[in-house]
Amino acid sequence: MALLRKYFLYLVRWQLSTPILAVCVVWFASMGTTVATILANLIGGLIFFWVDRWIFQKTTILKGEVWEVQQDIVCADCGHPADHGYRLAKKSNYDRLNDKRPEFRCQDCSRRKYEKQFGGDEPHFRSD
Numbered sequence: 205m206a207l208l209r210k211y212f213l214y215l216v217r218w219q220l221s222t223p224i225l226a227v228c229v230v231w232f233a234s235m236g237t238t239v240a241t242i243l244a245n246l247i248g249g250l251i252f253f254w255v256d257r258w259i260f261q262k263t264t265i266l267k268g269e270v271w272e273v274q275q276d277i278v279c280a281d282c283g284h285p286a287d288h289g290y291r292l293a294k295k296s297n298y299d300r301l302n303d304k305r306p307e308f309r310c311q312d313c314s315r316r317k318y319e320k321q322f323g324g325d326e327p328h329f330r331s332d
């Protein structure tokens with residue numbers, strides 16, 4: 205559902221660039237279609253860089269978190285084997301992307317660690 209909403213917002217955002225493209229192509233028509241389109245895309249890019257940034261910040265499913273998932277792990281906390289292990293690699297003010305010895309945890313331990321470290325907000329694991 206979140207992806208569908210994001211997709212719809214993205215399609216609406218593309219339509220917002222239509223008037224800019226149309227006006228610029230008409231304005232710069234004397235320079236030729238290619239140059240007019242380049243200028244239109246340049247102007248559109250200057251505007252929509254900020255619009256896209258806002259859209260993707262507001263609709264990020266994981267709130268900007270980057271999770272790593274590994275199959276067939278032994279949990280770093282409880283020591284039990286698990287089909288999938290989880291590890292938070294990046295979050296605002298937390299960056300373990302280049303961790304030399306990454307630790308993966310089962311879903312329960314990973315959730316427990318997350319809640320202990322960052323408070324009430326649960327991580328949003330994908331169920332597939």
Ligand SMILES: [Zn+2]
Pocket residue numbers: 279280281282283284309310311312313314
């Ligand atoms: Zn565990």
